[in-house]
Amino acid sequence: MGMSRLGVSFVVVWLFAGSAHASPSGDSAAPQPAPSGGPQQQKADELFEQGRKLMDSDAAGACEKFTQAIQLDPTAAGTMLNLGLCNQKLGKYKTALYWFRKGQARATETNLPDHERAAREHTTDLAAKVATIKIGFSADPPPNTRVKIDGEEVMPADYGHAEVDPGHHVLDAGAPGRKLVHLDFDVVGKGGDTLTVTLVEGENVLDRGKGRRRAALYVAIGGGLLCAASGGYAYYEKTEYDRFAINGMGRGMTLADMTANALSARQAQHDAAWYGTGMFIAGAAAISIGAVIYFTAPQRERIDQTVFVPTLGPDQVGFAASGSF
Secondary structure, three states: OOHHHHHHHHHHHHHHHOOOOEOOOOOEOOOOOOOOOOHHHHHHHHHHHHHHHHOOOOHHHHHHHHHHHHHHOOOOHHHHHHHHHHHHHOOOHHHHHHHHHHHHHHHHHOOOHHHHHHHHHHHHHHHOOOEEEEEEEOOOOOOOOEEEEOOEEEOHHHOOOEEEOOEEEEEEEEOOOEOOEEEEEEEOOOEEEEEEEOOOEOOOEEOOOHHHHHHHHHHHHHHHHHHHHHHHHHHHHHHHHHHHHHHHHOOOOOHHHHHHHHHHHHHHHHHHHHHHHHHHHHHHHHHHHHHHHHHHOOOOEEOOOEEEEEOOOOOOOOEEEEEOO
16 A cells, blocks of 8 residues: 555544644654555555545545545555545444444554554544444344344344444345345434344245246147157058058059059158158157256255355455355
């Protein structure tokens, strides 16, 4: 991370706090600017500066710029602190706390005591203001019960004091051998509501291929009927052939009758070869197509297994292994 961003972020944090700090020598305690890194780092620095300029006039726009910057430089403590500041200005205290806590931890790792102190003071202040809800259960939850709010897992220790921002949210809960629970709820002011979760026995199975397998069975059944029909048609034409070929040449028959019988026998042979065989081929093809559709259709899957899902966290981009219910 460029030192220039650390320095500017430090100034922004302490101006917002209404305090001024100096180093023992009397100079500003903010780190002095240093050359930026590569193109990605330079872009992150530019976005950071744009966000800083928007902080007083457009907190939402500032948050957008800082979010883009943190995606390019996920370890920038200064950007984390400013994400805390802009979200605090927007009244999103839960999100602000997330970034201040993350920034405080990062500042501790990188030995930035001023950043750590600023983050800690804001965290202490916001902890008394953030909205919370309580998560309860109608019966003792089974082992491995999991609860998420807006896709973010809530630890069991936080069930009695889950932090949330004001506005609309969704809660999802589940446990092995229990049906998933989905609750929509709204938070106003400091919240304080209790959400009661009822976990009932059942499986959580998603069957995306059910319609395709049903269609495959219909196609295969139709093919089987065509094959059976071709056999019946071939048998009928054979009896017709035998009747005209064997019995059509008896004594006392005229040449015209024998010629007509011979033509009829030949026609029966032709129809059996073309129409009967054609129906059989079409039926066999339908059975084959049905089998392909059936066995290539998505299978039933449990949706409480760990799956790869898009990462939607405020400081994450791309795909990550994440446990769903």
